[in-house]
Amino acid sequence: MKVTMEVGNDGVAVIKISNPPVNALAPIIIRGLKEKYMEAMNRDDVKAIVVTGEGGRFSGGFDINVFGTVHKSGDLSALPSVSVDLVVNTIEDGKKPSVAAIEGLALGGGLELAMGCHARISAPRTQLGLPELSLGIIPGFGGTQRLPRLVGISKAVEMMLMSKPIMSEEGKKLGLIDAVVSSEELLKVARSWALDIAERRKPWISSLQRTDKLGSLSEAREILKVARQQSRKTAPNMPQHQVCLDVIEEGVVFGGYSGVLKEEKMFNELVLSSTSKGLVHVFFAQRLTSKVPNVTDVGLKPRHIKKVAVIGGGLMGSGIATALILSNISVVLKEINTDYLQKGMKTIEGSFSLLFGNWICSISIAGLALWPCYRNDLETSKSWPHCHTNLRSLVTRGKMTEDKANKAFSIVKGVLDYAEFKDVDMVIEAVIENIALKQSIFSELEKVCPAHCILATNTSTIDLNIIGDKTTSQDRIIGAHFFSPAHVMPLLEIVRTAKTSPQVILDLMTVGKAIKKVPVVVGNCTGFAVNRTFFPYSQGAQFLAHLGVDVFRIDRVISNFGMPMGPFQLQDLAGYGVAMAVGKEFASSFADRTFRSPLVELLVKSGRNGKNNGKGYYIYEKGNKPKPDPSVLPIIEESRRIAKLMPGGKPVSVTDQEILEMVLFPVVNEACRVMDEGVVVRASDVDIASVLGMSFPNYRGGIVFWGDSVGSGYIYSSLKKWSEAYGSFFKPSRFLEERATKGLLLSDPVSKSQASKSRL
Numbered sequence: 001m002k003v004t005m006e007v008g009n010d011g012v013a014v015i016k017i018s019n020p021p022v023n024a025l026a027p028i029i030i031r032g033l034k035e036k037y038m039e040a041m042n043r044d045d046v047k048a049i050v051v052t053g054e055g056g057r058f059s060g061g062f063d064i065n066v067f068g069t070v071h072k073s074g075d076l077s078a079l080p081s082v083s084v085d086l087v088v089n090t091i092e093d094g095k096k097p098s099v100a101a102i103e104g105l106a107l108g109g110g111l112e113l114a115m116g117c118h119a120r121i122s123a124p125r126t127q128l129g130l131p132e133l134s135l136g137i138i139p140g141f142g143g144t145q146r147l148p149r150l151v152g153i154s155k156a157v158e159m160m161l162m163s164k165p166i167m168s169e170e171g172k173k174l175g176l177i178d179a180v181v182s183s184e185e186l187l188k189v190a191r192s193w194a195l196d197i198a199e200r201r202k203p204w205i206s207s208l209q210r211t212d213k214l215g216s217l218s219e220a221r222e223i224l225k226v227a228r229q230q231s232r233k234t235a236p237n238m239p240q241h242q243v244c245l246d247v248i249e250e251g252v253v254f255g256g257y258s259g260v261l262k263e264e265k266m267f268n269e270l271v272l273s274s275t276s277k278g279l280v281h282v283f284f285a286q287r288l289t290s291k292v293p294n295v296t297d298v299g300l301k302p303r304h305i306k307k308v309a310v311i312g313g314g315l316m317g318s319g320i321a322t323a324l325i326l327s328n329i330s331v332v333l334k335e336i337n338t339d340y341l342q343k344g345m346k347t348i349e350g351s352f353s354l355l356f357g358n359w360i361c362s363i364s365i366a367g368l369a370l371w372p373c374y375r376n377d378l379e380t381s382k383s384w385p386h387c388h389t390n391l392r393s394l395v396t397r398g399k400m401t402e403d404k405a406n407k408a409f410s411i412v413k414g415v416l417d418y419a420e421f422k423d424v425d426m427v428i429e430a431v432i433e434n435i436a437l438k439q440s441i442f443s444e445l446e447k448v449c450p451a452h453c454i455l456a457t458n459t460s461t462i463d464l465n466i467i468g469d470k471t472t473s474q475d476r477i478i479g480a481h482f483f484s485p486a487h488v489m490p491l492l493e494i495v496r497t498a499k500t501s502p503q504v505i506l507d508l509m510t511v512g513k514a515i516k517k518v519p520v521v522v523g524n525c526t527g528f529a530v531n532r533t534f535f536p537y538s539q540g541a542q543f544l545a546h547l548g549v550d551v552f553r554i555d556r557v558i559s560n561f562g563m564p565m566g567p568f569q570l571q572d573l574a575g576y577g578v579a580m581a582v583g584k585e586f587a588s589s590f591a592d593r594t595f596r597s598p599l600v601e602l603l604v605k606s607g608r609n610g611k612n613n614g615k616g617y618y619i620y621e622k623g624n625k626p627k628p629d630p631s632v633l634p635i636i637e638e639s640r641r642i643a644k645l646m647p648g649g650k651p652v653s654v655t656d657q658e659i660l661e662m663v664l665f666p667v668v669n670e671a672c673r674v675m676d677e678g679v680v681v682r683a684s685d686v687d688i689a690s691v692l693g694m695s696f697p698n699y700r701g702g703i704v705f706w707g708d709s710v711g712s713g714y715i716y717s718s719l720k721k722w723s724e725a726y727g728s729f730f731k732p733s734r735f736l737e738e739r740a741t742k743g744l745l746l747s748d749p750v751s752k753s754q755a756s757k758s759r760l
């Protein structure tokens with residue numbers, strides 16, 4: 001970690017940041033920058049300055065680890081003073097001009113540093129962005145003021161609110177970048193540009209003083225007003241969006257310097273917000289998932305996976321195939337007859353784009369991972385005819401060129417037998433959840449695939465040991481649990497058994513990353529980490545409904561908390577077949593805590609099948625938002641009569657807070673069991689799995705992080721109280737009880753004796 005300076009014969013000082021891998025601006029780097037700048041300003045042989053980054057990356061921004069430190073201590077003094085002291089006073093208002101020579105990426109504080117310079121020269125295909133909002137903060141080195149002044153308010157607002165980087169080529173068109181030149185020429189051009197400014201052959205521009213791109217005050221206010229309205233809808237529980245817009249407005253109305261001061265003040269407030277704590281936790285937790293003990297730390301090298309066979313062309317199989325070919329991995333798609341095969345291939349190529357895809361786009365506007373994940377992982381082919389997002393739809397939505405789609409489609413081959421399996425490196429089985437069928441497929445695979453071939457299953461519930469029971473290849477058998485739609489949802493749950501070899505796990509992790517998923521390695525148990533942790537989610541909601549609480553109120557409370565929709569609407573969307581199949585699996589594995597709700601069966605009997613047939617708890621009409629269906633209420637009443645849960649036959653009275661807790665505390669409780677049994681490597685893996693697999697709000701840090709923010713003691717005593725009143729569904733787990741009584745965090749590492757029982 002260092003900052004160096006070399007002064008050339010031309011009188012240009014090149015100041016270089018070196019902090020691999022992304023040249024994060026750690027406090028020591030910031031001190032180094034200040035020192036070198038002061039030295040350059042004071043040296044007579046320096047006429048101009050170029051600032052750049054070592055190793056082909058300018059800077060990934062301020063060191064996010066420092067936020068972690070501040071979150072733990074609550075002490076803001078760990079944050080160095082940069083915005084005014086370094087960027088305004090030393091660089092922008094310095095007596096010698098500075099030029100940023102940017103390559104690879106300039107993000108967050110990195111781009112802000114560059115915008116404080118008097119010109120920016122970039123290498124091609126360099127990422128430029130201010131992603132701070134995705135960490136629950138706003139830019140803090142003047143970015144909220146300089147970006148609008150360089151690219152205009154509208155574009156700046158878009159880039160900041162969506163935390164979405166642009167490429168240097170676009171930056172050049174917008175005026176953020178002064179020239180794009182090859183990597184080889186970058187320093188040379190930057191040096192001479194800096195000298196040209198010093199000698200007044202090029203303009204000496206301080207971005208903060210510019211107003212030419214801001215437009216009139218009324219135009220600016222209009223843009224900010226629309227952005228505020230949109231953010232209220234897309235990011236209702238996140239303060240940083242509104243704050244960012246307020247701070248931009250301050251600068252437009254009172255001048256850039258006032259804006260910088262307000263930015264600094266608000267930045268410091270936001271750093272301590274629970275939103276920032278949650279999002280920073282998710283940032284590091286996501287990166288931690290790629291560190292798996294005894295797999296990634298034992299010197300193994302991933303093998304190259306060139307060709308993958310996918311068995312089953314239903315929704316999951318075709319989604320998995322799409323994800324693979326989009327990342328240039330050849331696929332053989334196998335089905336049992338021409339009809340199914342054609343359907344699978346058609347889904348991949350796709351000619352209908354819809355609703356679902358568009359909806360994903362609009363929700364992701366929050367700039368955060370708020371995917372509306374509606375899992376259908378138990379059913380492979382029948383449901384969800386409306387959401388066949390695929391190659392053609394990517395083209396229609398402007399996400400991919402026609403050429404790329406054609407190329408991707410050319411590397412998938414549909415087959416009806418196993419002839420093509422002789423040289424595949426991996427098979428992913430994605431047929432219906434039928435044990436006998438899966439067992440026969442795996443014993444066949446053992447005969448037709450090469451000896452090195454990885455044998456993966458996309459099962460979401462069935463024990464992997466049972467699937468591989470009729471083979472002698474247990475070391476090659478692994479779970480590759482995708483979430484629907486498989487080419488969109490970011491999570492890949494990798495399920496290992498006690499016998500799966502570390503090499504096979506590493507290979508699947510590598511494929512997962514190649515196809516842009518976040519792989520999380522978990523142990524083998526019913527439902528694995530995600531489905532198991534979240535099975536009490538719909539159960540808790542059903543329980544409450546049978547205690548007499550209105551289902552639509554429950555949905556409202558849960559979506560206000562930040563889930564993309566409530567549990568009843570989710571059930572409508574996933575289809576009741578899924579609910580029944582899941583219910584059976586969990587009832588047999590976890591009988592002590594399964595609530596056998598009669599409701600779904602009653603709904604099916606009355607001709608409802610959720611969104612599939614337009615009738616569920618809600619009414620679904622084309623082009624309209626789902627509307628609560630009052631005619632479902634008598635069915636719920638009947639179910640309540642059968643279940644007899646209401647004390648004295650009367651509905652219970654609960655607050656919204658209690659509704660939230662009665663649905664989510666049982667989920668935290670199950671997460672405790674998952675950690676206790678060593679199904680996950682670490683608590684934060686459950687957080688990532690919950691955020692990416694269940695769309696648990698990332699700004700709440702994931703289910704365990706959220707549980708810790710509420711407090712293990714409170715969760716334990718609440719569950720205990722409800723279990724005494726309503727039975728074993730709420731019974732606190734041993735792990736939770738221990739943490740609560742010892743005053744430990746749920747996320748504290750497990751004890752040695754617990755670790756020895758791990759399934760990993």
Ligand SMILES: C[C@H](O)CC(=O)SCCNC(=O)CCNC(=O)[C@H](O)C(C)(C)COP(=O)(O)OP(=O)(O)OC[C@H]1O[C@@H](n2cnc3c(N)ncnc32)[C@H](O)[C@@H]1OP(=O)(O)O
Pocket residue numbers: 021022024025060061062063064065105107108109110112131132135138139140141143284287288
């Ligand atoms: C005051 C300012 O306005 C505030 C700020 O600047 S806040 C910071 C704003 N910057 C960001 O949000 C960028 C965050 N980083 C990223 O998006 C991505 O890491 C990246 C696009 C830079 C690189 O991605 P990629 O090549 O896939 O590597 P990735 O695995 O993510 O990161 C490599 C390592 O760098 C670390 N890292 C990346 N950016 C970092 C940062 N800004 N601070 C500290 N560490 C960082 C990662 O934690 C990871 O560490 P690990 O190897 O120990 O797990």
